[in-house]
Amino acid sequence: MNNPLFVITNIHELVGIIFIILGVGFDILGCLGLLRLPDVYNRLQATTKCVTLGTCSILLGTFIIKGFGATGFKAILTMVFLLLTTPVAAHALARGAHKSGVKLCDKSVCDKYKDDQDALS
């Protein structure tokens, strides 16, 4: 393996592979955030942003490599589904976590939601 680019012959394959490498890098950073950050809400922030856009970048790379075929259009469709569904799932999980009584971490500044819930009940 002297020349690692030996199979890539076209420019669009090179661009697609660059997109895929960027996406995998963002995925790794998102999973590191899942491990490092202190409480559930911060972890949700990291994973929702980084992992969603990383996976969308991988799918965009697939679309660029494969072109306007069966695979390419399915990749675009999967991208739209992901961008529409992931924030809704994150919103539901954050709400469920707050309702089930998970506290915010020690560093946090204010919790207006808990104040309003206490004022209601």
Next chain:
Amino acid sequence: MIMSKIILFIFGFLVWVFLVWPADWQHILVGVAVAGFVAFVTGDMFVRRVHHFKNPSRYFWFLYYVVFFLWECVKANIDVALRVMNPRLPINPGIVKVKTTLKSDTGLTFLANSITLTPGTLCVDIDEEKGYLYIHWIDVRSQDINKATELIVKRFEKVLKRVFE
């Protein structure tokens, strides 16, 4: 109500054509049958205000919104990645309350989604009657309700008001 069914039929048919891309006439026949059945059964609840679809300026504002939103998304990723890599972990989290003037369901959904995917903010709950949003902010810059609204919501609300209201 018939317009709502026709719009749902077009959406379903487009998704089907994308799914079976090198489309034969057999695929298109099955797609027409299935999309027609689904639109006939559940078409009434898809859109409430049909006249919004006839206004061409809304489509241009929607395209502008998509481009703006993707750019904000990329900025959010770089922001979170830098925070995670930093050894001191510079976070200052908290849940703040902001208010919005959007009323329609679709507008509120898109507003919450775009808040979730932009730098450092995550929508926790929506109070629909009073128009309040509870937002988890990874770097709280202001606990005041008006200042936080200015910082988080305003830039999306300007665009979304032209698309969905």
Next chain:
Amino acid sequence: MKKESTWKVRYFLGLIFLLVVLSSIIFFDIPSLISWQSPFLARCFFMLMFCFFLCLLRIFRGPTPADRAVAIDTLGILIVGFCAILSIPTGRDWYLDIAIAWALQSFIGALALAKYLEGRGFDE
């Protein structure tokens, strides 16, 4: 975060662990059954497997059920990217069918887990 003085040591150890794993993925040729189109794709595939390992670690350690639910949701999104990478060298487009179905199922699973966390029944 038990002691304030140990965070430097922990950061350093984690950095060394990450560098060892990532460089062993990058510089060694891991054998696999698929004939990859380009060596970069094989590296990306194994790095995604490393991401799965990080998620599994959070599922194993998570102090509350909400942490585990978040990690499961993340795992579901990563599998979509996994299917997309697999569809390039094999040339089979049904890997992306699996990806679409998995994305929708993982979304519905996350909603069900959120309902469970809220402490309500599934039919409300």
